[in-house]
Amino acid sequence: MEAAHRPGTTHEVTNQAPPLADYNLFTTDTALSEALERARAGWHRDALERDGAQLGTAEAIALAELANRHEPELFTHNPRGERIDALEFHPAWHGLLAQLRAAGLQALPFSNPQPGAMAARCASYFLHAQLESGSLCPITMTFASIPVLRREPALFETLRERLYAREHDPRDLPLPQKTSMMIGMGMTEKQGGSDVRSNLTEAYPLGAATGRGAPYRLTGHKWFFSAPQCDAHLVLARTDGRDTLSCFFVPRFAPDGTKNTVNVQRLKSKVGNRSNASSEVEFFDAYGVMIGDEGRGVPTIIEMANYTRLDCVIGSAALMRAALVQAIHHARHRRAFGRPLVEQPLMQNVLADLALESEAATVLFMHLARAFEESADASGANAHEAPEARAWRRIVTPAAKFWICKRALAFTGEAMEVWGGNGYVEESPMARSYREAPVNSIWEGSGNVMCLDVLRALEREADAAQALFLAWRREAQDHPVLTAALDRLSALLNGAPGTREANARRIAQQIVLIAQAMLLRAGPQEVADAFIATRLDEHDADCGRVFGTLPARFNHAALIARAFPAI
Known part of the structure; x- marks a missing residue:
């Protein structure tokens, strides 16, 4: 005898694809596996297999979803009225960054140079990027900053250990107190976009010394300041009324331990990932050190x-x-x-x-x-x-x-x-x-x-x-x-x-x-x-x-x- 229809009961869900989870992102990618060998990076296979299995788990997938569901929050001042420009992230964000640092994606070819190291890093990056994109932004910028910073031996020597570290340190502290660091970049301004030569931010020497390695104070703005929570940013600015731009290393905290005067105006509401913070900032005599030759910032x-x-x-x-x-x-x-x-x-x-x-x-x-x-x-x-x-x-x-x-x-x-x-x-x-x-x-x-x-x-x-x-x-x-x-x-x-x-x-x-x-x-x-x-x-x-x-x-x-x- 057929069961009587009961009004209000739901139908049985059929013909729906089950969630894709618990698979290995690397071992199921034949093209990547073959390319790895051609790039002389077969020595990295075990790490890719390990990471590929972990990134395909339901737990990892849930981490990425959580980081994008709970957007970062900006707190410009503390209860005493002091400017702090602090960002608060969901723990899932820090979990993702911990995975990326553990894989060495912020420095691998530089911290562990050997044949195939660049390809090994790119293959690992490719796997992690299939899980979540926002957390890759500060990792990419930190990685890309290393070749530039290595040309500044004195500065780089103070940063090397923290750049190469495989631990994620989420604490908002001056660099000497941290175990690892991240670097961002600030190039574009509202009037120029891709035309960075139209930038108006200006830099003035703090003392008699000028040029490469000298301290400056910066005044101006950046329309897109990627990952404002980073421990330092590379920034373009004009010096001494020049038509050309110079590049500056601008830390989040000034040498005396106070917060540098890089004030976050707001976070961008983006079309894409919600996990990462992109911002607009203003510099009010912010501390920075010139890197590269003066006028050669671009x-x-x-x-x-x-x-x-x-x-x-x-x-x-x-x-x-x-x-x-x-x-x-x-x-x-x-x-x-x-x-x-x-x-x-x-x-x-x-x-x-x-x-x-x-x-x-x-x-x-x-x-x-x-x-x-x-x-x-x-x-x-x-x-x-x-x-x-x-x-x-x-x-x-x-x-x-x-x-x-x-x-x-x-x-x-x-x-x-x-x-x-x-x-x-x-x-x-x-x-x-x-x-x-x-x-x-x-x-x-x-x-x-x-x-x-x-x-x-x-x-x-x-x-x-x-x-x-x-x-x-x-x-x-x-x-x-x-x-x-x-x-x-x-x-x-x-x-x-x-x-x-x-x-x-x-x-x-x-x-x-x-x-x-x-x-x-x-x-x-x-x-x-x-x-x-x-x-x-x-x-x-x-x-x-x-x-x-x-x-x-x-x-x-x-x-x-x-x-x-x-x-």
């Missing part, structure tokens, strides 16, 4: 930006990887029209196309890591840098920062659509990836700025560009599609005078697609063939197309299985 800070741009590439690649894994997992468990989504030909096409894009991004950032490692010896000098490595670092890196970050926008949206309506709610794992995707395209130079930087690098590093393009020609001599793609790039570069800037995005895009194609040829032939045919073959390719338009001749199911094996 070149000084650009060295830092080159490293942060690499992390932007990795961060966007990680967002893509996280979204891909979630999309495949959902498609394997969700049924529609009588069978699982993952078995339906059109859905297979979409997922396989996303898998190609993700693998191409992975091999690219791992190869860039090798180029960065080859570009500097243990002292940070790059006098003996090979031209081809310099081209990857100076030309391909800004092009990759433009292209990979742009692709993450469309990619995360497509992956969200795989989930359907379930993906379009904040409780889903897709929402945070989708909201986060634009930031890397904007931060550290928008798309146009990156493409113009590519053009400048092509002119300034003409010998390096020639070395790279000749190497690609040799590798492509047996491949008509790649040869034709190189011909099209050459035509863009040698076009009519005045057309280069208008074509800058096309040039950057073509450079990255050729670079990815070349790198993918080191892996399975079907992966390389599918990528080349759909990104570079004039008969099949349309780089502005939507995902899910792969020719039917490719084995879509095999591409999906390679991207994320069933668990």
Whole structure:
């Protein structure tokens, strides 16, 4: 006898994908594993397997959700009315930073230099970035500051131990009282944005000494001051009425132990992650020390930006990887029209196309890591840098920062659509990836700025560009599609005078697609063939197309299985 219907009782929940948890982010990523060996970083495999397992646990996933649900709070004054500009974070934030410091992501290639160290660090960063993005911001800036600070031996000697430390010290104290530290940066002002040469902040010497290593007081503002809770920031300011900018190390506390007069006006309400604090600040005679030569602040800070741009590439690649894994997992468990989504030909096409894009991004950032490692010896000098490595670092890196970050926008949206309506709610794992995707395209130079930087690098590093393009020609001599793609790039570069800037995005895009194609040829032939045919073959390719338009001749199911094996 059938049970009588009882009004008010809920229905049974069926045909819903279970939460993806308790899987290993590293061992399920074949492309990353293969790239690790090519980058001479196989010695880091055990650490990646350990971290990959931990980052895939339900507990780690919950930590990331908590850190974004409970936003940091700013307290400008204490009960006595004293200015403190203190930030209060949920314990989950500090838990995430403790994991990142334990993995050494703020210093690994510098604190433990050995062959493959840069690639090892990038692979670890890639895994952590799939879990949560906001906590990576101060880690990236601390990491990128080290090459700059190492050029200031006296200052660096006082900071080295705290920069390299693998413990997270959340205490808001003067540096001498802390076991570890984080460094942020403050470049942009409200009137200039990416045009930092329009900055108005001024610096005045505190005594008779001026120039590198001398103390100054800074007056002005910063429109985006990333992670104001950091123990120090690198800041650009003008000196002595100069038209040029200098770079300054501005600690959170002045030498006498009082809070430095860097006053936080407000925290930014951002589209993306909620876990990290971004702010607007004003300097009221704030204490700072000049680093680098006077008037050379932009070149000084650009060295830092080159490293942060690499992390932007990795961060966007990680967002893509996280979204891909979630999309495949959902498609394997969700049924529609009588069978699982993952078995339906059109859905297979979409997922396989996303898998190609993700693998191409992975091999690219791992190869860039090798180029960065080859570009500097243990002292940070790059006098003996090979031209081809310099081209990857100076030309391909800004092009990759433009292209990979742009692709993450469309990619995360497509992956969200795989989930359907379930993906379009904040409780889903897709929402945070989708909201986060634009930031890397904007931060550290928008798309146009990156493409113009590519053009400048092509002119300034003409010998390096020639070395790279000749190497690609040799590798492509047996491949008509790649040869034709190189011909099209050459035509863009040698076009009519005045057309280069208008074509800058096309040039950057073509450079990255050729670079990815070349790198993918080191892996399975079907992966390389599918990528080349759909990104570079004039008969099949349309780089502005939507995902899910792969020719039917490719084995879509095999591409999906390679991207994320069933668990």
